[in-house]
Amino acid sequence: MKPVRVEISYKTIVFSVVFLLSLLVIWELRAILLTFFVCFIFMEALNPTITKLEKFKIPRALAILLIYTILIAIIGFAVAGIVPVIAEQSTGLIKTLPQTISNIKLFGYTAADFNNQFKILETIPSEIAQLTFSLFSNIFSALVVLVITFYLLMERKNIHHYSLPFFGKTGNDKFLEVIQNLETRLGSWIIAELILMTVVGLLCYFGFLIIGLPYAAPLAVIAGILEIIPSIGPTASAAIAVLVGLSVSPITAILALVVGIIVQQLENNLIVPKVMRETVGLNPLVTILVITSGARLAGIIGAILAIPIFITGQVIFKTLYPLSLPNRK
16 A cells, blocks of 8 residues: 655645734734724714714714714713712612622522532622723723724725725625625614613613612613623623512512513513614524623623624625525526
């Protein structure tokens, strides 16, 4: 039997080395690429509104600054109105929650008995706290995102001039089609998430007020924020509400659980299908699988960005490789 001789050309070696080096560069620049991707999402979400304002003879730069001013004012007024209440109630919540958890007994067992079984839950509050701190406390990063998004919006109309030398005439048409489709899908995702977070937060707030649950404002804000992680977030916020309810009475805890179940049912059967499926076009099962995979790979950040990353990949693939069905005679 003759030995098999395998020859590897120098082109294959060069390609392999360049490919591995490219992966290394991408990994080292992942933070910058992630920031740029977030700015790209904001750009795609805001561009349709900017384009509409331009039709009223408003310069593009002025239209962008106008939108920025409105968004910052809305956030500022909302924070100014809700932060004092949340701060006051959150202080009491932080003080009472550990004691409440330690006093909980289930079938004769205390929370300490379940410590080893629920170790995974210990990382959730810290990750949420780190995410909240990075989003709302890092002013410099927020300014960087605003500035990059501003320049992306300014150059959005000229993108075909920049892409033409790279992709050529045929490739440029495909590239512009990808950008247009991404603008529609990602913009719809941003709007859908804001609607879901607001609706879920309000439903929880009024529900908690009706049953007399303490700390209704911070618990509702937590529910609204966690809604950015569909299916997983509402379950976590309902569990926190039940723990707070146990500090009052078992009946209050049961009522808090009922409120959480009602909100989840409304979310799963009415709100999400109407908002997410019709605007973004994602199947609920696909949504759960994508979010779970993102959380597994990159934690909370991965869970949040899993959907827009999936949408981006889906749009690129469908645009470059459209499904062609055979003609039936």
